[in-house]
Amino acid sequence: MSPETAKSLETKTKLLEGALRTLTEQGIAKTSARTVAAAAGVNQALVFYHFGSVDALLAAACRYGAEQAVAAYRPRLAAVSSLSELLAVGREIHEQERADGHVSLLGQLLAGAPTHAAVGPATAAGLDLWIAEIEKVLRRVLVGTPLSECADPAGLARAVAASFVGIELYEQVDVAGAGAALDALDQLGALVAALEELGPVAQRAVRHHLRRSGRR
Secondary structure, three states: OOHHHHHHHHHHHHHHHHHHHHHHHHOHHHOOHHHHHHHHOOOOHHHHHHHOOHHHHHHHHHHHHHHHHHHHHHHHHHOOOOHHHHHHHHHHHHHHHHHOOHHHHHHHHHHHOOOOOOHHHHHHHHHHHHHHHHHHHHHHHOOOOHHHHOOOHHHHHHHHHHHHHHHHHHOOOOHHHHHHHHHHHHHHHHHHHHHHOOOHHHHHHHHHHHHHHHHO
16 A cells, blocks of 8 residues: 555545544534544545545445444354344443444434435445344344244344334433333343243244244
8 A cells, every 4th residue: 555545544534533523522513524624633625535525424434433333343243142142232232332422423313314415325324234233143043943933034133223223312312211121122132031941842832833823
């Protein structure tokens, strides 16, 4: 890599991280070429040189942030061995993402989607990265369980992701209510764990019941 290419990549990374920091700390309404450049420590003309527009920078920053977050949690998700453990890990990730300010960031991106044309698709693409990772886990852990008879991993992955996104946004207006929702997911995890621990005869009975229910 040439020095010029390395310098350009460094500047683009500063702008991406500056955009994420500005969105988190100041909100999308105050995110501009000037505020992002100030956060990145570069000249604001570089926003347009590297990305063409503020909206294009925000879209790129959204994808960049999601890629970084998913990469950080990928080893933890790869170690998950059951559906109940996946729900527990989801709560761990939620707590860490909230502490890091990423929950607030997601809220800003969703709030800005109607007025920033490029932000909505980029936010959806970022969420799809999470959904893809969750689906990988589900396809692995559901094999051989009674739930494999009726659960669609792709649809269930979206349901899990949507649940946590909803809880994250809900938490901003009702912390206790969001906590109750997370507790309910923990209870669901305990129920799933009990199902996973059933013996072969009981699991066959559950499978039979689920097949009959699915045909109704």
